[in-house]
Amino acid sequence: MVSIKSSLNITLVLGIQVLAWGLLWFASELNLALNIFLGIIFSFLLLTNYALMHESAHHLFHPSQKLNYLFGVLSTSIFPMSFTVFELTHRVHHRGNRTDPELFDYFYPGESRIVKSIQWYGILTGLYYPFVPLGTIIMALVPWIYQTPLFTKRRTFKVLLKDFKNREVFLVRIEVLFILLYWIGMYYLLGLNLTTVLIFYGLWGINWSTRQFVAHAWSPRYIADGAIDLKVSKPHGWLLLHGNWEHVHHKFTHLPWTELSNRKYHTSVARSYLKQWMSLWKGIRLVTEPEPTPIMKVNELSQRASR
Numbered sequence: 458m459v460s461i462k463s464s465l466n467i468t469l470v471l472g473i474q475v476l477a478w479g480l481l482w483f484a485s486e487l488n489l490a491l492n493i494f495l496g497i498i499f500s501f502l503l504l505t506n507y508a509l510m511h512e513s514a515h516h517l518f519h520p521s522q523k524l525n526y527l528f529g530v531l532s533t534s535i536f537p538m539s540f541t542v543f544e545l546t547h548r549v550h551h552r553g554n555r556t557d558p559e560l561f562d563y564f565y566p567g568e569s570r571i572v573k574s575i576q577w578y579g580i581l582t583g584l585y586y587p588f589v590p591l592g593t594i595i596m597a598l599v600p601w602i603y604q605t606p607l608f609t610k611r612r613t614f615k616v617l618l619k620d621f622k623n624r625e626v627f628l629v630r631i632e633v634l635f636i637l638l639y640w641i642g643m644y645y646l647l648g649l650n651l652t653t654v655l656i657f658y659g660l661w662g663i664n665w666s667t668r669q670f671v672a673h674a675w676s677p678r679y680i681a682d683g684a685i686d687l688k689v690s691k692p693h694g695w696l697l698l699h700g701n702w703e704h705v706h707h708k709f710t711h712l713p714w715t716e717l718s719n720r721k722y723h724t725s726v727a728r729s730y731l732k733q734w735m736s737l738w739k740g741i742r743l744v745t746e747p748e749p750t751p752i753m754k755v756n757e758l759s760q761r762a763s764r
């Protein structure tokens with residue numbers, strides 16, 4: 458069995474919290490150019506934070522499920538989004554990877570290429586990001602909205618939101634309350650500047666969103682094999698906590714991030730990250746492969762939780 462480096466994970470989450478809030482505080486007194494410079498650093502720091510959120514979502518952050526959850530909530534608070542929303546929607550992603558609700562990089566004959574292209578470039582340019590925190594707040598305040606045809610008629614939302622029952626909505630509400638109190642407390646305690654916060658989060662939104670599909674675009678339409686391993690520089694790989702090995706992750710979802718770069722798990726030829734990312738900007742393509750069957754029953758994340 459592969460061991461989880463839980464002390465390292467905890468150190469990283471706490472260190473990122475200190476650095477992230479420290480950067481926001483430090484930049485609040487500085488000019489626009491320095492805000493942008495420090496905001497770019499902040500956006501890369503939060504990529505590592507995102508990788509740690511992902512570890513918690515897979516119950517690979519810490520063997521204690523309580524600590525796994527609590528640190529998941531702490532790391533998602535600076536995304537910011539609800540940990541429960543992230544965990545459940547990420548579970549859906551692993552069950553239904555490359556199925557129609559997740560097929561943003563292709564369009565079917567008869568589908569509006571314009572609408573799908575707007576979605577696609579929305580992801581690439583970062584416009585998708587604000588909908589994540591916003592979606593979390595809507596889930597906490599007015600969850601019934603997701604039961605209206607506005608959402609139930611859209612295949613992506615229909616699949617993403619089907620696991621949200623009363624218990625999950627309750628957890629989302631507690632997490633959103635925590636995030637609000639934490640944010641208000643830190644904002645006034647550190648005397649943060651709203652412009653700095655907006656610049657930092659604008660840059661983070663772009664940096665995060667533009668990568669969301671890089672390891673899945675143009676990959677074969679298989680649930681576990683519909684992902685691509687990407688070649689990156691060593692510092693880039695460390696920032697992502699080896700998240701560039703996305704095919705390895707989808708094939709061996711029980712592996713903690715510390716194992717993803719281990720060659721014994723590499724079963725495909727890695728592509729250049731930059732070349733793959735550049736190819737995304739050429740736009741969506743006409744689909745040629747059939748839809749894979751989603752994994753409906755296998756709840757891999759919960760299985761892992763009960764180990």
Ligand SMILES: [Zn+2]
Pocket residue numbers: 511515547551706
């Ligand atoms: Zn995952």
